[in-house]
Amino acid sequence: MEVTSTAMAGTLESSDCQVTVEPGTGIDLSIDSSVINQFGKAIKKTVLETLDRLDVKDAKVTVVDKGALDCTIKARVEGAVFRASGYSEDEICSGKKLPWGGAIR
Amino acid sequence: MINAVGRDIPEEIIKATGMQPFKGSFARNGEEYKKAAPTVRPRIDPTESKLVDSIADVLKKCGIRDGMTLSFHHHFRNGDKVVNMVMEEVHKMGIKDITICASSLGSAHAPLVPMMEDGTITNIQSSGVRGAIGEAISNGKLKGLAIMRSHGGRVRAIESGDVHIDIAFIGAPTCDEYGNMRANGGKSDCGVLSYAYVDAQYADKVVAVTDTLVPFPNLPASISQVNVDYVVEVDEIGDPAKIATGAAKPTTDVRKLMMAKYTTDVVVNTPWFKNGFVYQTGVGGASIASTKYLGEIMRERGIKMGLGLGGIAGPMCNLLEEGLIEKLVDTQDFDLTAIHSVATNPNHFEITGSEYANPMNKGAYVNRLDYVILASLEVDVNFNCNVVVGSDGVISGAQGGHPDTAAGAKCTIVITPLLQGRIPAICDECTAITTPGETVDIVVTDYGIAINPRRQDLIDCLKKTKLPIYKIEELRDMAYAITGKPEKVQFGDRVVGVIESRDGTIMDVVRQIKPYEWD
Known part of the structure; x- marks a missing residue:
């Protein structure tokens, strides 16, 4: 999947996380976490696996x-x-419908 | 050296402190010792006045100098103004290398951080620290060591001479010109002065700091004139809004209500729940709700509590008023109801910190507890509890009476939600240990309860009930299945704090934190 613009998902509420994706070269990942001491590596692994599954290079x-x-x-x-x-959810505007049940698991 | 709870205590800390590693909760039972004593300057001349104009003047009169130990109490909680007021003057005088020996420190004491950085304060001894001071200690900003002691352990340390207090500053809601202090009737009432009593008995110099000077004699006094050198009147010793809150709103959190229900079910299905039982509980949402459930069952079965102990809040006072509790024996007041009750109800008594929890006197009240209801940040699979170090490795809590009551009670119940966000509360190994698992009997979570296998008697009582009983390892597995298995916190090498067992041995050490390393 090709990242063409900057977009964000999630909030800064407790037990949530806010992810921002921007165009770039290669995967440039930065992680800040309130539970980094216990789960830093686990979070990194989950994020990288998800990007890989979505074929984001x-x-x-x-x-x-x-x-x-x-x-x-x-x-x-x-x-x-x-x-x-x-x-987007509205394929008429974007021409690209979200693949519920496909790439989104 | 590995101590009795399996923690590795570095030799250099044993050498530097002269303390032994923890050998077991009752290892020092019966061990004789000689108490320490203060140096007293008597006042035979009846024309001498104890009144001094300012904190600066009283510091000079007390002979303030580098390297002294100053003590404070925490009955004003986050509304305290005495610690900062005194330390600002000490700082202005350019005094260095002070040891603060406080019954506890909180977020109100953030102004001490720059004084740690510039060497005014080099050692801190406290029940615990919160907020900016905890962060500063964990970041290595204190030159010496922070020693965290339980409430009973602090009294023991002072009485045995492990720490000698040069000057005690005791904030008193009311005081007369000859030093009789009370905790009621002033502008900053805190109800009791329990934790300051030992300071008054064992410090060389004792200074009463009050914002309400009352006519002599101020009786009944929590702390008597016979132990007081000087009296200073200041504008404000505390912020009443932060000393005590109004009645806490009962929780509606279903997880907490469920844990409260489990807790009450444990209590009423064990053999000590009968007329005259002795009970202590906390002020968390689940503890307060369990007090309410317990009250309902006591009413229904006609069972009265003989004694409610420890830090007191409104719900326990209400049961006292109703006649469901015979007596309250109090060391700290958490809300206005409790402060009012101790001042007015003849069955609500103030006791000293030693009477409450000192393990090395001839018998503390905690030894008489049937039940204590506690909370914990972490509980490991050996039932060891951590209430001092946050799961990020930063010192952010206080021992309080946790290890004292756990050691004393016949049935120690620890409430903790299985998950705090993504952090599992039931884990393989606590970040630090404050309370040994051999004194913890039952852990109550929102997913079920676990009984310490050392307590076959409790297992036999409770297996007949409908309580969801698991092995503690099963609770841990439930937590890890949701969160994943946590990594251990990556600490640096330098030891910044010692968690002292109530008997004066080393339960654990706390190391400096360091930035997270990904590999």
């Missing part, structure tokens, strides 16, 4: 995590990537 990804569970982190990364790649 080039993007600058910024994660500000407030103790989100893995499922939440995956959903926020998916949300930000699809938004940054021109997908």
Whole structure:
């Protein structure tokens, strides 16, 4: 998937995480987390796996995590990537419909 | 050296402090010792006045100099103004290398941080620290060591001479010109002065700091004139809004209500729940709700509590008023109801910190507890608890009476939600240990309870109930299944704090934090 614009998903509420995806070269990932001591590596792994699954090769990804569970982190990364790649719920506007049940698991 | 809770205590800390590693909760039972004593300057001349105009003047009269130990109490909680007021003057005088020996420090004491950085304060001894001071200590800004002691452990340390207080500053809501201090009737009432009593008995110089000077004699006094050198009147010793709150709104959090229900079910299904039982509880949402449930069952079955102990809040006072509790024995007041109750209800008594929890006196009240209801940040699979170090490795809590009451009570119940955000509260190994698992009997979570396998008697009582009982390892597995298995906090090498066991041995050490390393 090609990241063409900057987009964001998620909030800074407790147990959520905010993911920002921007165009870039290669994967440039930065992570800030309230639970970095316990789950820094786990968060990084989840984010990289999700980007890989969505076939994102080039993007600058910024994660500000407030103790989100893995499922939440995956959903926020998916949300930000699809938004940054021109997908939307309204396919008439964008021409690209979100692949519920496909790439979005 | 590995101590009795499996923590590795560095030799250099054993050498530097002269303290032994923790050997077990009751290892020093019966061990004889000689108490320390203060140096007293008697006042035979009846024409001498104790009144001094300012904090600066009283510091000079007390002979303030580099390297002294100054003590304070924490009954004004986050409304305290005495610590900062005194330390600002000490700082202005250019005094260095002060040890602060406080019954506790909170977020109100953030102004001490620059004084740690410039060497005014080089050692801190406290129940714990919160906010900016905790962060500063964990970042290595204190030149010496922070020693965290339980409430009982602090009294023991002072009485045994492990720490000698040069000057005690005791904030008193009311005081007369000869030093009789009370905790009620002033502008900044805190209800009791329990934790300051030992300071008054063992410090060389004792200074009463009050904002309400009352006519002599100020009786009944919590702290008597016979132990007081000087009296200073200041504008404000505290901020009443931060000393005590109004009645806490009952929780509506279903997780907390469920834990409250489990807790009450444990209490009423164990053999000590009968007329005259002795009970202590906390002020968290689940503890308060469990007090309410317990009251309902006491009413229904006609069972009265003989004694409610420790830090007191409104719900316990209400049960006292109703006649469901015979007596309250109080060391700290958390709200206005409790402050009013101790001042007016003849069955609500103030006791000293030693009477409450000192393990090395001839028998503290905690030893009489049937039940204590506690909270914990973390509980490991050996039932060890951590209430001092946050899961980010930063010192952010206080021992309080946690290890004291756990050691004393017949049935120690620790409430903790299974997850705090993504942090599992039940874990393989606590970030630090404050309370040994051998004194913790039951852990109550929102996913079920676990009973310490050392307590077959409790397992036998409770297996007949409908309580969801699991092995503690099963609770840990439930937590890890949701959050993933947590990594251990990456600490630096330098030891910045010692968690002292109530008997004066080393329970654990706390190291400086460092930036997270990804590899």
